[in-house]
Amino acid sequence: MTFAIIRTDPTSEELPPPLPEPAADDLRLDVIMGALADPLRLTIVHKLLLESEAYDHACGWFGFDRPKSSLTHHFKVLREAGLIRQRQYGLERRSRVRNEDLEARFPGLLRLVKAWHPGTADG
Template sequence: MATPANLPHPTRADLDLPSVLFALSDPERLDIVRQLRSGPLDMADCSLRVPDMPKSTKSHLMKVLREAGVIRNEANGRGRRLTLRSEDLEARFPGLLPAVLDAPAQ
């Protein structure tokens, strides 16, 4: 129940389309991904729609995105640095991420 320095991430080759689509199919998670489009973000700076969301819930959202290979989650000082895995996603599923991100916001 610690805060491991590095969490497991799937390799590019292991990216699975249904898992990626599922991770992106939640408005809250999609919103996080949209925020990461312009570049990496400290998890603490990543704003949620639900402002008073418990941190365990927030952590779980990140876990789904990370395990699907959508984001990278690395230790960074006291917090966490989140990065959108654009290149890996583009290599494996060309055009998918741009199409999702360019879609009209709900």
């Protein structure tokens, strides 16, 4: 009996292209900090950092009780600031943090966001 190995994780060549985003060299700290100043956007990036970095996550995965238009706006702000990369999968946009680009440009920033705890006096 022969078994075929079925790969479920797409290679970079099989992924849809990312939506428009700033180049790594064009990332600006003031724009990134402005995007992270909103508690919901900070929570989005925090949750993405705590989960597997190998997968793109759909907006519904976060479980926010917000109108779709509101979430679309927040994800767009994060993408245009350069914090997340989004890809279109059919009717669904999925997101992940741009770890490599952000760590190269602003070392330690993502470590701070990951260490933040929602609802605490310092967060």
